[in-house]
Amino acid sequence: xxxxxCAQAMQQFFAYLDRALAGEALEDLETHLDACLACxxxxxxxxxxxxxxxxxxxxxxxxxxxxxxxxxxxxxVEP
Amino acid sequence: MNTPDAVPLAAPTEPGGRAxxxxxxxxxxxxxxxxxxxxxxxxxxxAAPDAEDLVxxxxxKGLAAFPGLREPERIRPWMSRILxxxxxxxxxxxxxxxxxxxxxxxxxxxxxxxxxxEDPLPYSDDLHHxxxxxxxxxxxxxxxxxxxxxxxxxxxxLYVEDLSYRELAETLGCPMGTIMSRLHRGRKILxxxxxxxxxxxxxxxxxxx
Amino acid sequence: xxxxTEAQARSIIRETYESAKGEDRCVAQALYxxxxxxxxxxxxxxxxxxxxNPVRHAGLSPGDVVLxxxxxxxxxxxxxxxxxxxNGRALGLDMTPRMLxxxxxxxxxxxxxNVDVHEGLMExxxxxxxxxxxxVSNGVxxxxxxxxxxxxxxxxxxxxxxxxxxxxLVLSENLPEEIVKNxxxxxx
Numbered sequence: 243x244x245x246x247x248c249a250q251a252m253q254q255f256f257a258y259l260d261r262a263l264a265g266e267a268l269e270d271l272e273t274h275l276d277a278c279l280a281c282x283x284x285x286x287x288x289x290x291x292x293x294x295x296x297x298x299x300x301x302x303x304x305x306x307x308x309x310x311x312x313x314x315x316x317x318x319v320e321p
Numbered sequence: 322m323n324t325p326d327a328v329p330l331a332a333p334t335e336p337g338g339r340a341x342x343x344x345x346x347x348x349x350x351x352x353x354x355x356x357x358x359x360x361x362x363x364x365x366x367x368a369a370p371d372a373e374d375l376v377x378x379x380x381x382k383g384l385a386a387f388p389g390l391r392e393p394e395r396i397r398p399w400m401s402r403i404l405x406x407x408x409x410x411x412x413x414x415x416x417x418x419x420x421x422x423x424x425x426x427x428x429x430x431x432x433x434x435x436x437x438x439e440d441p442l443p444y445s446d447d448l449h450h451x452x453x454x455x456x457x458x459x460x461x462x463x464x465x466x467x468x469x470x471x472x473x474x475x476x477x478x479l480y481v482e483d484l485s486y487r488e489l490a491e492t493l494g495c496p497m498g499t500i501m502s503r504l505h506r507g508r509k510i511l512x513x514x515x516x517x518x519x520x521x522x523x524x525x526x527x528x529x530x
Numbered sequence: 531x532x533x534x535t536e537a538q539a540r541s542i543i544r545e546t547y548e549s550a551k552g553e554d555r556c557v558a559q560a561l562y563x564x565x566x567x568x569x570x571x572x573x574x575x576x577x578x579x580x581x582x583n584p585v586r587h588a589g590l591s592p593g594d595v596v597l598x599x600x601x602x603x604x605x606x607x608x609x610x611x612x613x614x615x616x617n618g619r620a621l622g623l624d625m626t627p628r629m630l631x632x633x634x635x636x637x638x639x640x641x642x643x644n645v646d647v648h649e650g651l652m653e654x655x656x657x658x659x660x661x662x663x664x665x666v667s668n669g670v671x672x673x674x675x676x677x678x679x680x681x682x683x684x685x686x687x688x689x690x691x692x693x694x695x696x697x698x699l700v701l702s703e704n705l706p707e708e709i710v711k712n713x714x715x716x717x718x
Contacts, residue, residue, distance in 0.1 A: 248707055278711075284431065302372070304355065305359075308373055434531055440679070
């Protein structure tokens with residue numbers, strides 16, 4: 243168990259949000275977060291920013307002829 | 322998990338099985354994911370024509386590699402991996418990508434702190450939320466596309482495919498530690514781009530921070 | 531970074547000033563001249579907790595309406611009151627009831643009829659737009675968790691062409707983590 247500084251904690255935020263932190267690393271970060279309002283707020287913002295960016299990803303409709311072109315190309319593949 | 326398919330699956334195709342034998346099975350399995358793969362391709366490249374080419378090539382490669390697919394039910398992540406690798410191979414350092422700069426400084430970048438310190442919306446009671454709400458969709462997309470593909474590809478796979486770090490490491494052929502640092506830095510570059518955008522649009526003062 | 535919530539910070543500050551004792555005249559003597567201090571009630575002098583002397587530099591004229599943000603026990607409010615004269619007004623704002631009572635008491639005992647005290651927050655000044663000629667503040671802004679809002683409020687209540695004269699602490703570099711997380715350091 244080691245006490246993290248705020249700067250060290252911040253390096254772990256995304257791994258934490260992505261559920262990739264485990265064991266001692268996870269414990270150390272949670273201990274820091276329990277005692278640090280600023281890092282909790284910052285972590286919450288990181289989570290929010292992920293959601294914000296994801297929500298803005300473009301939703302592009304499939305070009306009408308793409309499937310046809312792909313089928314044709316697959317059909318032309320030499321046996 | 323084996324789900325029944327419209328075209329009955331025989332045993333996995335034999336190595337060296339001929340493309341035209343595999344084609345109907347491949348099409349039946351892979352084409353239902355075309356919309357999804359196309360969306361992923363657009364998100365990765367930002368351009369419809371590039372995305373179409375990419376998806377096209379992904380299917381060609383998919384057919385050729387199909388004999389090697391051991392778990393047909395996992396064809397979608399398998400195809401996504403082909404697509405991702407194509408992006409990495411093809412789109413090395415595009416002209417609109419930003420230079421990453423000093424990595425230690427990048428790691429420390431905090432959009433949260435900058436917004437807190439600047440406080441561009443003094444009467445807001447949800448400052449960070451209201452700050453983000455000012456960005457139009459196309460600026461956010463532009464910021465994402467400004468990431469070098471080394472960072473953009475894993476981040477988008479995380480966002481869109483919801484892959485774990487282990488799956489990302491396998492997909493991209495690099496260690497988990499590398500995945501972790503790329504996902505951290507990708508988000509930091511994104512934060513930096515959003516801050517630069519805020520300065521350009523006059524949402525915050527533009528004297529140098 | 532918000533090491534304390536707004537509520538926590540205010541609570542710590544209020545508690546501190548509710549029980550603050552004026553130990554001596556050292557702060558006052560460091561910041562104000564003998565002439566400025568003469569004629570002021572002892573209580574106001576002993577409970578001076580500022581960091582500068584904004585009234586001296588505020589260019590107050592007789593007839594001005596001046597607002598002292600974070601007036602405490604009133605030393606700067608009284609100094610302002612004497613400069614703006616009977617046709618002017620000196621408004622003292624503070625969020626600590628005990629301090630406001632003391633400020634009102636000090637104004638009365640010094641014979642100032644042009645002083646009004648108001649309870650409120652610097653982030654939500656209880657005054658109309660463009661109602662004040664000058665804003666002064668002495669070592670108070672640093673206590674706000676939303677400094678920009680406090681400044682925006684000062685701007686709002688000032689009439690066009692009005693002036694702000696602040697004295698405060700400024701950081702030339704970031705403080706170490708253990709200090710910014712320390713409640714005592716927040717107030718002191």
